Amino acid sequence: MSSLPRLSSRIRSPIISSSSASSSSTLIRPTVLTRKPILSPAPPSSISPLGKSRSLSSSPISIASMSPSLSPKRLFSTSIRAQEEEKPKEEWPDRVLPVLKETDVKRLKRQRNVGISAHIDSGKTTLTERILYYTGRIRDIHEVRGRDAVGAKMDSMELEREKGITIQSAATFADWVSPPPPTELAEGATLFGTGSEEGKEKYSINIIDTPGHVDFTIEVERALRVLDGAVLVLCAVSGVQSQTITVDRQMRRYNVPRLAFINKMDRAGSNPFRVIQQLRGKLKMNAAALQVPIGAEGDFHGVVDIVRMKALYNEGVKGNQVVETDVIPDSVRALAEEKRAELIEQLSEADETLCDLFLNESPISELDIAQALRRATVALKFTPVFMGSAIKNTGVQALLDGVCQYLPDPNEVHNQALDAALPSHAPPVPLVPAAEAPLVGLAFKLEEGRYGQLTYMRVYQGELKRGSVIYNARTGKKVKVPRLVRMHSDEMEDVEAIGAGEICAMFGVECSSGDTFNDGSTTFSMTSMFVPEPVISLSIRPEGNETPNFSRALNRFQKEDPTFRVHVDSESQETIISGMGELHLDIYVERMKREYNVACVTGKPRVAFRETITEESKFNYTHKKQSGGSGQFGRVIGKLEPMEMDSETNKDTAFENRIIGGNIPNQFIPAIEKGFQEALDRGLLTGHPISGCKFVLEDGSAHSVDSNELAFRLAAIGAFREAFQKSKPVILEPVMTVEVVAPIEFQGNVIGALNQRKGTIVDTEVRDDEFTLTAEVALNDMFGYSSQLRGMTQGKGEFSMEYKNHQPVMPNVQRDMMEAFRKKQLGK
Secondary structure, three states: OOOOOOOOOOOOOOOOOHHHOOOOOOEEOOOOOOOOOOOOOOOHHHEOOOOOEOOOOOOOOOOOOOOOOOOHHHHHHHHHHHHHHHOOOOOOOOOOOOOOOHHHHHHHHOEEEEEEEEOOOOOHHHHHHHHHHHOOOOOOOOOOOOOOOOOOOOOOOHHHHHHOOOOOOEEEEEEEEEOOOHHHOOOOOOOOOOOOOOOOEEEEEEEEEOOOOHHHHHHHHHHHHHOOEEEEEEEOOOEOOHHHHHHHHHHHHOOOOEEEEEEOOOOOOOOHHHHHHHHHHHOOOOEEEOEEEEOOHHHOOEEEEOOOOEEEEEEOHHHOEEEEEOOOOHHHHHHHHHHHHHHHHHHHOOOHHHHHHHHOOOOOOHHHHHHHHHHHHHOOOOEEEEEOEOOOOEOHHHHHHHHHHHOOOHHHEEOEEEEOOOOOOOOOEEOOOOOOOOOEEEEEEEEEEOOEEEEEEEEEEOOEEOOOEEEEOOOOOEEEOOEEEEEEOOEEEEOOEEOOOOEEEEEOOOOOOOOEEEOOOOOEEOOOOOOOOOOEEEEEEEOOOOOHHHHHHHHHHHHHOOOOEEEEOOOOOOEEEEEOOHHHHHHHHHHHHHHHOOOEEEOOOEEOOEEEOOOOEEEEEEEEEOOOOOOEEEEEEEEEEEOOOEOOOOEOEEEEEOOOOOOOOHHHHHHHHHHHHHHHOOOOOOOOOEOOEEEEEEEEEOOOOOOOHHHHHHHHHHHHHHHHHHOOOEEEEEEEEEEEEEEHHHHHHHHHHHHHOOOEEEEEEEOOOEEEEEEEEEHHHOOOHHHHHHHHOOOOOEEEEEEEEEEEOOHHHHHHHHHHHHHHHHOO
16 A cells, blocks of 8 residues: 655645544544443452542542541542552553465455445436446346336345335445556556556456435445445436435545545536535535536536546447547537646645645646545545446446546555453554454344345455354354355355455354454454434234234344334333334335235334433432331432433433442442433333433432342432423424425425424525425424425425434423323323
């Protein structure tokens, strides 16, 4: 890997996110979820009342000997601070990292792991179909909706072909012949392009096609977790849309470098340069075009490569031949030169070497630009923008060359693992994609196949062989790999071994999504992916008598999809399914009917309401019960206070023990915390779960005979209920960001309908003949909006929505909900 220069201090890059603000070129996978540390038990005398480790050599503090003028609490905290300062610095084991052999380096340099992500209907699957055709993986091109009774290769599920949407992410692999990355070329070397046959080498590309609907966002999340690069597809007319923003946020979360591909250049109203401005404005990307279109809308028939100043045309059967010429049409020459100057200027902000040439007004060659493009893209400081039309078979080969030349290979993305044998705050361990290193792999997706559970795995280190024995880092179980395959949508190709940096699938290995596997010689564990919380629920029951297939289907879907939850309501005894949206749950209900022959009846959708507190309140609660023999006694004193979401733990509820002096014996503290967690499950206003509060235990008392775990658990529940009512509780409801696209003549009707649903208009963008409206609306007010929008726009309007946050309901709504809950309780 070439070493990259640091960012120039003279020009600040506008797109460096907090996760990529380092000037180093190496990419570090962020630790997404924290895990409980594995600690050896300390002797009782080494634990302070606050639960912090104390030095055994330090002298104990005598409360009785303290000066009356000194606060015991303050002196105690000062003493703890002094002890922490005296504590010796922790030392971690020195690690000898595996060394990459020449064969490893050679293989990895021509390996790419790429995901294709975008908003709904931007043309992801259509683009993937062309990529597979041009790379020789499929013999013919089929369209998405299966009009020819075949359907796109990557949409293997019958439901996907019927509805014309991607529901599950699908993996495939392909080989492509492309020029080497520009950073490998010597100074003064010729830069070959898409249309030339010289200087090309074979690349292996693993591709994952992901869904665009926010309901299936977990598919995008887990794909990006294991990929080294991505292609962000945008519509040339609609530009940056709501799900585009979500996908960009996911890419930033996992530090994934990306290329942008502006698709549908043949559509009326297409304007790629407006889309690039949206990338800069809405997504805060340092982006610039690498191509300009030849022809517009229906006349679009080629692009100009402005790095090399060559015109590229697709000819032959279905555009399988790329013709390259030096003759640039006069109609676009001035535009090409203008955009080339803009590209150099934008790129200079992200690459120091090019910046020096630019500021010194030195000549800038094609190779200088191409090398700067790769360095800046890999370092997450720049996004190259390609353009074309997948449906018209134009511009796809140039994008494939861009994937090979500008996106990183597995050795350029430095992944990390945690050592489960060390505490959670121990430094992460770098992983090296060497074949002879100890095996480390992450199971990122599960599927129920014809031959049992199919587990998709990314191998980060070592080599996975068929028949080898591997260990699940979470459970410690030893399993044998009976069958190893490479996936091509729903087809499989058996392989004997998979090297580091590659993606494969295993049969017959029981595990959960996010599990780490190793060869037993290490205790390494990868961090899992981020899983959003469900926002909508339905009651579900089978038509007629319940069969084993009903529970079998729910268990399988729950295992495959972490955002799909199932529980039984404690009051009504109904089975409740929860998910990311109406479409998400509808798809699973339909799959139960088709795949398990279980027709189901669903109830009215339920919104995931929450309850929270707005003020701090104190509690001093005693639970006392005497009934012959030993009774129950527990007293807890403390406060209940509002709490924001913790960015590290992704939790907004917490229990804190501040007891000093042991007024409550240590063995009862877990029971108090259990009581608090139990109280959170069912709110007092409407029975919904409680969030956003912190239980601080400051004091209490215990009885030598009557105190037990049950007494303190009930005392914690009673104290919580007492304090909750005094903390001005409110009901929270999920608020969605809604994006509506419709013809301009219906703008007034659309705005009026959203106002009726108590929506807040955030942004409106008007284009030639249509407009895009962004609003924030409570999910409870969005039911039935789909049919209303179709009716008021003559079927021409469409909308998408995604979860934003939980916000308090209106006071009158809260009163009605509380009254309805009270009547329901009285009626029991």
